[in-house]
Amino acid sequence: MLIGTAGGAALALAGAGTAAAAPGGSSTGAAAPKAAADIDWDNGNIVEMVIVPEAEPIILTYVAGNDATIIVRVTTLLQHAWFDAIAPYHPTAVGVTSRLGRRPASEGVTNRNKNVAIMYASLRLLSGMIPAAIPQWRGLLTKYGLDPDDTSKDLSTPAGIGNAAGQAVIDNRLRDGMNQTGDVGRKYHPMPYHDYTGYQPVNTAYELRDPSRWQPNIVPTDKQGQWRVQEFITPQLQHVRPYTYSDVSKFRLPKPAASDVHNWRQYKAQADEILAYSAGLTDEQKMIAETFDDKFMALGISVGMAGAERNLPFDDWFHFHMITAVAVFDALIAAWYNKNVWDAIRPINAIRHIYGDNKVRAWGGPGLGTVSMKATEWSSYLTIPDHVEFPSGSTTLYHAHSQSAARFLGTDAIDLHFPFAKGSSIIEPGITPSQDFELHFTTWSDFASVGGMSRAYGGVHFLGAIRAGEKIGPKFGDLAYEFVTKYVNGQV
Structure with a gap:
């Protein structure tokens, strides 16, 4: 990774999920969509021009929270629908959940038919995933x-192909283990995505009964003066059907020994590592933490930037996005499986258990720098996620994502730029960074490594959890590349 000074210009990017960068690197929703009269159906990419700018804000409205599980599911299935919708216009590709035949080569000379098919596939998929927004999805068309x-599902028309492709994904995934319908394990009053595993934390927010296990925290809501007790978000994700493997247990990680309070020296040492990062936080580390905390920003934009850099042809652009999406989706399932297995404590709770009211030196809060405080008053730079600690899900995703991208592009080399204006931090606005600068990544390996370390800078993961994500993440990149390539080549 290279770091240099940069101007404070907004980050304008092309590609799915490539929202304009807000101060601090978080996406605010994509740039304003083009007017209907300006859309080039024959030569443009309707996803870049219409779907991302208009759909992303709607998705974020209905899928709230700071965790990635449902957002990853929605965006992966959307990219799956796009892949299947354009397969009939490709010389060899076949859909992952649909077999819609092959259209004459003349129908794929321009992008028009593919773009129309993508629009209808998106309508069907999003209407099934987020039905509350159906009026908005219809208005988009x-x-x-x-x-x-x-x-119509007339496979001689792009609308029919799109409808069939989108509906096939919904039919295939509606009951894939995520409990989207909310009726698994509950007879009355179904709630979408509710937990049917019966997970209950050993600890409460008010009593740490087992210092090795996850403790829900009391965290602020977006309403002034209101607080809530954390719940493990979608623990059932461990049971979701992956794309590329059949048995998630083969990715079981060794027990995180340092998180076992009986291994006191290791337990304390890993907590002290996080305190040391907290006390020594630099502007660079803070902006890295903020950037990689936003999955739309780091996952979506990096693929968009790489695709734009390579000037990928229309079909390759969608194949690239499908490969990286599948890698992230399957990696997330394996990460959640291990989280359920090990149910490990977060740094904030371990640090407070170790030191109690004794003083520690660490980041003291927005704009306060490094201070001496009671350990019971310490908080992480990033918001504490609503799930257990081991392994780092984000690290697992970034390594899966980067490996799949490198495999598709045939090289680890990239040229990704993330510029930040002075004072553009979300957490320390007007203060951090103290001057304009830029994060510049020249390899996918470095991008993934820095993404993993962002979780230690942010204070939300121990290094052991990050190393575990580094270990298993690339496996899903390889699996995704091999899986999707077979469908591109029609070898299934």
Whole structure:
């Protein structure tokens, strides 16, 4: 990774999920969509021009929270629908969940038919995933001159192909273990995505009964003066059907020995490592933590930037996104499986257990720098995620993502730039960074490594959890590349 000074210009990117960078590197939603009259159906990419700018803000409205599980599911299935929708126009590709035939080569000379198919596939997929926003999804098609009431599955038309592709993904994934319908394990009053595993933390927010196990924290809501007790978000993700493997238990990690309070020296040493990072936080580390905490920003934008750099052809652009999406999806399932197995404590709770009211030196809060405080008053730089600690899910995702991207592009080399204006931090606005600068990544390996370390800088993961994510993450990149390539080549 290279670091240099940079101007404070906004980050304008092309590609799925490539929202304009807000101060601190967090996405604020994609740039304003083009007017209907400006859309080039024949030569443009409707995802870049329409779907991402308009759909991302809607998705974020209905899928709230600081955790990635449901957002990753929605975005992966959306990219799956795009992949299947354009397969009939490709010389060899076949859909992952649909077999829609092969259209004459003349119908794929321009992007028009593919773009129309993608729009209808998106309508079907998103209507099934986020039905509360159906009026908005329908309005999206109407705005761009398409008929949302065209539900035909005539495979000689792009609308029919799109409808069939999108519906096939919904039919295949509606009951894939994530409990989207909310009716698994509950007879009355179903709630979408509710936990059916019966997970209960050993500790409460008020009593640490076992210092080796996860303790839910009391965290602020987005309402002034209101607080909530954390719940393990979607623990059932461990049971979701992956794309590329059948038995998640083969990715079981060794027990995180340092998180076992009976191994006191290791237990204390890993907590002291996090305190040391907290006390020594630099502007660079703070902005790294903020950037990689935003999965739309780091996962979506990095693929968009790499695709733009290579000037990928239309079909390759979608194949690239499908490969990285599958890698992240399957990596997340394995990470959640291990989280359920080990149920490990977070740094904040271990640090408070070790030191109690004794003083520690660490980051004292926004704008306060390094201070001496009671350990019971210490908090991490990043918001504490609503799930258990081991392994680092984010690290696992970044390594899966980077490996899959490097495999598809045929090289580890990249040229990713993340510029930050002075004072553009979300957590320390007006203060951090103290001057304009830029993060510059020249390899996917470095991108993934820095992404993993961002969780230690942010104070939300121990180094052991990060190393575990580094160990298993690349496996899912390889699996995804091999899986999707077979469908691209029609070898299934």
